[in-house]
Amino acid sequence: MSDDLIRALASALPKGRVLTRTSELLCYAYDATASEARRVPDVVVLPASTDEVARVVRIARGAGAPVYPRGAGTSLSGGAIPAQGGIVLSTTRMDAVLELDAENHCAIVQPGVVIQRLNDLAAAHGLMYPPDPGSVAVATMGGSIAECAGGLRGLKYGVTKHYVTGLEVVLADGQIVRLGGKATKNVTGYDLVGLFVGSEGTLGVITEATVRLVPAPEARATMTATFAQSSAATRTVAAIVAGNVVPATLELLDATTLRFVEEYAHAGLPTDAAALLLIEVDGPPEAVAREAAFVERVCLGHGGVVERAADDEARERLWAARRAAYPALARQSRGTIVEDATVPRSRIPEMLAAIEEIARRHDLTIATMGHAGDGNLHPTVLVDPDDAELMERAHAAIAEIFRAAIDLGGTLSGEHGIGSAKAPYLGWALGEGGLDLTRRIKAALDPQNILNPGKFTA
Amino acid sequence: MSAARPPDDLAVMRALADAVTICNRCGACQAVCPVYAETRIEPGVARGKVQLAAAILSGDLPVDREAAAAFSTCTTCMACEEACPSGVPVVDIVAAARAQVVEARGLPWVKRVVFGGVRRPRVLRAAAEAAARLQDAAFKPASDRDLRRLRFPHGLAARRAYPPLAAHPFAHPGPLRKAGTGPRVLLFPGCMVTYVYPGIGHASVEVLERAGVDVVAPPEAACCGVPLEAHGDLAGATELARFQLDQLEGLEFDALVAACPTCTSSFVHRYPRLLAGEPRYAARAQRLAACAYDITSYLVDVLCVGPPTRRLEATVTYHDPCHLARGLGVTRQPRELLTGIPGVRLSEMREPSRCCGGAGSFSLAHQELSLAIGARKATDIAATGAEVVATSCPGCRMQLADVLSQTGDSRPVVHTVELLAAAGR
Ligand SMILES: Cc1cc2nc3c(=O)[nH]c(=O)nc-3n(C[C@H](O)[C@H](O)[C@H](O)COP(=O)(O)OP(=O)(O)OC[C@H]3O[C@@H](n4cnc5c(N)ncnc54)[C@H](O)[C@@H]3O)c2cc1C
Ligand code: SF4
Ligand code: SF4
Numbered sequence: 001m002s003d004d005l006i007r008a009l010a011s012a013l014p015k016g017r018v019l020t021r022t023s024e025l026l027c028y029a030y031d032a033t034a035s036e037a038r039r040v041p042d043v044v045v046l047p048a049s050t051d052e053v054a055r056v057v058r059i060a061r062g063a064g065a066p067v068y069p070r071g072a073g074t075s076l077s078g079g080a081i082p083a084q085g086g087i088v089l090s091t092t093r094m095d096a097v098l099e100l101d102a103e104n105h106c107a108i109v110q111p112g113v114v115i116q117r118l119n120d121l122a123a124a125h126g127l128m129y130p131p132d133p134g135s136v137a138v139a140t141m142g143g144s145i146a147e148c149a150g151g152l153r154g155l156k157y158g159v160t161k162h163y164v165t166g167l168e169v170v171l172a173d174g175q176i177v178r179l180g181g182k183a184t185k186n187v188t189g190y191d192l193v194g195l196f197v198g199s200e201g202t203l204g205v206i207t208e209a210t211v212r213l214v215p216a217p218e219a220r221a222t223m224t225a226t227f228a229q230s231s232a233a234t235r236t237v238a239a240i241v242a243g244n245v246v247p248a249t250l251e252l253l254d255a256t257t258l259r260f261v262e263e264y265a266h267a268g269l270p271t272d273a274a275a276l277l278l279i280e281v282d283g284p285p286e287a288v289a290r291e292a293a294f295v296e297r298v299c300l301g302h303g304g305v306v307e308r309a310a311d312d313e314a315r316e317r318l319w320a321a322r323r324a325a326y327p328a329l330a331r332q333s334r335g336t337i338v339e340d341a342t343v344p345r346s347r348i349p350e351m352l353a354a355i356e357e358i359a360r361r362h363d364l365t366i367a368t369m370g371h372a373g374d375g376n377l378h379p380t381v382l383v384d385p386d387d388a389e390l391m392e393r394a395h396a397a398i399a400e401i402f403r404a405a406i407d408l409g410g411t412l413s414g415e416h417g418i419g420s421a422k423a424p425y426l427g428w429a430l431g432e433g434g435l436d437l438t439r440r441i442k443a444a445l446d447p448q449n450i451l452n453p454g455k456f457t458a
Numbered sequence: 459m460s461a462a463r464p465p466d467d468l469a470v471m472r473a474l475a476d477a478v479t480i481c482n483r484c485g486a487c488q489a490v491c492p493v494y495a496e497t498r499i500e501p502g503v504a505r506g507k508v509q510l511a512a513a514i515l516s517g518d519l520p521v522d523r524e525a526a527a528a529f530s531t532c533t534t535c536m537a538c539e540e541a542c543p544s545g546v547p548v549v550d551i552v553a554a555a556r557a558q559v560v561e562a563r564g565l566p567w568v569k570r571v572v573f574g575g576v577r578r579p580r581v582l583r584a585a586a587e588a589a590a591r592l593q594d595a596a597f598k599p600a601s602d603r604d605l606r607r608l609r610f611p612h613g614l615a616a617r618r619a620y621p622p623l624a625a626h627p628f629a630h631p632g633p634l635r636k637a638g639t640g641p642r643v644l645l646f647p648g649c650m651v652t653y654v655y656p657g658i659g660h661a662s663v664e665v666l667e668r669a670g671v672d673v674v675a676p677p678e679a680a681c682c683g684v685p686l687e688a689h690g691d692l693a694g695a696t697e698l699a700r701f702q703l704d705q706l707e708g709l710e711f712d713a714l715v716a717a718c719p720t721c722t723s724s725f726v727h728r729y730p731r732l733l734a735g736e737p738r739y740a741a742r743a744q745r746l747a748a749c750a751y752d753i754t755s756y757l758v759d760v761l762c763v764g765p766p767t768r769r770l771e772a773t774v775t776y777h778d779p780c781h782l783a784r785g786l787g788v789t790r791q792p793r794e795l796l797t798g799i800p801g802v803r804l805s806e807m808r809e810p811s812r813c814c815g816g817a818g819s820f821s822l823a824h825q826e827l828s829l830a831i832g833a834r835k836a837t838d839i840a841a842t843g844a845e846v847v848a849t850s851c852p853g854c855r856m857q858l859a860d861v862l863s864q865t866g867d868s869r870p871v872v873h874t875v876e877l878l879a880a881a882g883r
Contacts, residue, residue: 019499021524022518022519022520022524023501023510023519023524023525023527023528024499024500024501024528026509026510026513026518026519027499027500027501027505027506027509027510028500029509030483030509031483032482032483032484032485034482034483040518044499046498046499072485072488073483073485073500074484074485090498090499090500092498092499093498095498112498114489116489135484135485135486137486137489138485138486138488138489326484326543327543327544327545330480330482330484330543330544331480331543331544331545334479334480334482335482336482385479386479
């Protein structure tokens with residue numbers, strides 16, 4: 001990359017906000033994706049305002065240099081890796097909560113705000129921002145909007161796209177556009193806000209977002225149920241939903257995950273269990289009591305061993321098993337590829353069976369946990385990025401998992417996005433028509449292909 | 459990028475190569491790293507440092523001054539280790555990287571001179587005593603309290619307010635005053651207590667003797683070696699570890715107790731590791747590790763001391779030192795001691811175990827950063843409305859007093875044992 005570009009950036013931004021040392025650049029060569037290669041950017045910029053972002057994008061456009069927006073770098077699909085070098089645009093300095101409008105149940109935030117911080121502020125008003133990815137303590141609003149992140153409350157509360165009502169975006173030509181606003185209903189022209197939610201930094205840089213907040217539930221009830229057969233667990237999920245009860249959380253841990261969790265956390269889980277469900281219902285106290293009783297009955301009816309939390313401390317204990325799942329898997333191997341294949345809820349049993357069969361055939365350890373309520377499974381392949389042969393088997397298995405999900409009427413990703421990791425399979429899910437439309441949208445908004453190039457729009 | 463040095467020169471770091479690879483870059487450490495909270499750049503956070511270590515091992519980052527600077531922005535607070543889902547030993551990796559730089563480049567001359575003194579206890583003592591005499595010329599009072607600012611700011615420490623060096627370093631008054639029947643404790647004073655806060659040493663002796671303990675002191679008040687290891691001077695740190703073991707050889711005591719958690723963790727964790735490969739020392743280091751205690755833990759867990767007699771009407775807030783809370787797992791004991799004092803009410807601050815930003819010479823090398831981290835602590839302390847701030851580490855005490863003074867906050871900061879001693883008089 002030319003020194004001219006770096007000079008131009010340095011004169012456009014205040015001192016200290018353009019990083020060029022090797023030791024700095026090396027730290028922006030990755031995100032949390034185990035399967036994707038690192039790529040060291042040429043320069044990192046730390047803009048603190050929309051205006052500075054626009055200046056950076058204009059300079060990049062003039063130089064034809066790639067711009068890679070980056071929040072907390074926790075993407076699991078390679079989204080934040082600067083695949084072709086160029087400029088990493090880090091939003092961590094844009095971290096102001098500009099407004100918390102309790103009356104209108106909304107907030108206006110800069111992109112670098114960490115999701116958890118918004119929640120902490122909202123809690124003071126009895127409100128919450130429901131999207132809660134496992135990375136909620138560090139992931140940014142900008143990154144989670146760009147990925148349309150989901151989380152553990154998705155079944156009842158939906159995902160990020162259900163909460164974004166307004167955006168300010170810097171387009172590839174450096175123009176600043178403001179879309180939507182605080183109004184929660186808005187059919188004024190195309191859904192331009194929706195276009196950018198989940199666009200993974202390929203269409204514009206989000207510089208401000210208006211998001212909906214909802215009243216925090218008054219009460220909740222939490223239980224776990226363990227089953228001797230995973231089919232009993234999945235039938236339980238179906239029966240709960242068929243009873244018109246929508247839990248906030250309905251998480252599944254398979255036998256492999258449970259074994260690792262028990263090894264790691266000694267939570268006293270039954271080691272012969274084939275599956276565990278973590279279920280939480282929330283809402284007004286009367287409804288919670290009724291729904292919890294129903295859920296408990298269904299679990300027992302399917303042969304589940306139920307433990308119900310009597311107080312907050314017990315709730316923490318029950319959640320601990322779910323929270324320990326990722327650390328437990330992370331400690332089993334040098335790397336984990338967390339996949340994200342999603343199927344219609346009723347096809348979960350078949351999907352679980354397919355994953356088990358694929359793991360066996362490729363001689364891999366795949367632990368599956370996931371948001372069973374919405375069919376979003378996270379088959380997690382234990383890998384070693386330095387073991388080429390193992391990585392090859394893992395990639396073959398992952399391709400088959402995607403194939404299986406799509407054959408069951410599902411899709412590649414429920415919440416982690418496509419990035420570079422799943423780009424080769426995008427056609428399976430979108431078809432030629434969908435791919436073509438994707439490319440046409442990209443070409444219309446970013447004709448020079450400077451925004452997050454080398455990802456799924458390539 | 460080309461490899462600046464053949465990878466085989468990286469022996470110090472290679473020992474931690476496996477530890478480096480278990481970082482899966484999940485980024486969870488961003489939520490807790492005090493340095494990252496201020497700098498918001500990836501080289502500041504544990505993930506960045508571990509990945510830089512990986513880059514050194516792969517030859518992508520030369521072992522040079524730039525690498526040294528990158529690894530210097532860490533308070534070794536261990537918050538990342540506590541939060542890390544993969545169990546990455548970040549602090550060990552940072553220490554190894556610092557040592558690797560020294561191994562490759564040598565110590566900068568300033569550090570060579572200073573550490574040369576630290577390695578020789580008598581030189582250190584002489585230097586400290588001379589400095590104590592000279593400091594009136596060099597410092598002006600920061601306020602009417604016991605802090606001073608440098609009279610001739612030299613860039614490095616211009617904004618920092620430090621307590622004067624003690625005119626009379628701490629020294630336990632020699633042979634046992636009474637050879638009682640109680641347990642015999644070797645009170646390890648450490649540099650900070652000896653030269654900056656002798657009062658903590660005297661208070662320690664007081665509470666221990668009051669509990670029926672015979673207190674002995676080591677012959678020389680030598681440094682535990684952490685400051686050297688923190689700067690990558692592994693050879694110097696190991697030499698001091700040997701010195702400590704040698705000077706304690708032959709002394710009889712049931713427990714080794716320190717009022718500085720950094721010193722205590724040297725005996726508990728560092729010496730066994732540093733001396734593991736040395737037949738003459740390894741077993742002794744293990745034996746010492748087994749009988750080394752932080753003073754609050756010794757008082758509560760071993761001596762089971764009762765509450766003192768006098769009332770101290772005060773609201774106290776307690777700051778958990780990193781190396782005590784996360785390094786040694788001691789958080790309950792100091793609180794039990796404090797709330798055991800009749801009249802003392804404990805008002806907990808937000809995130810009491812968040813790093814205060816002191817971290818020894820980090821506070822000088824990264825003055826602005828250290829003050830910024832400390833400013834959050836000062837805010838959290840002020841929010842408690844407590845009249846007194848207690849902590850269990852002389853280093854934290856110095857940093858807390860400084861950052862409070864920066865905001866004109868005149869709340870006294872004391873070591874837990876000082877309150878305990880006062881309540882027994
Ligand atoms: C342990 C762990 C658990 C996770 N759990 C979940 C989960 O439960 N659900 C879930 O959905 N995801 C999960 N994720 C994935 C990830 O955390 C989310 O996708 C998160 O929303 C990414 O936020 P970030 O700030 O880290 O974004 P980054 O990783 O920095 O960026 C993600 C993408 O957004 C783009 N981007 C970032 N900021 C902007 C901006 N201002 N404008 C335009 N584009 C931008 C980037 O270019 C990139 O393509 C998890 C990840 C980890 C490591
Ligand atoms: S929390 Fe641990 S595994 Fe995750 S990025 Fe930080 S050091 Fe690496
Ligand atoms: S030890 Fe503390 S300062 Fe150092 S990287 Fe970890 S959290 Fe950050």
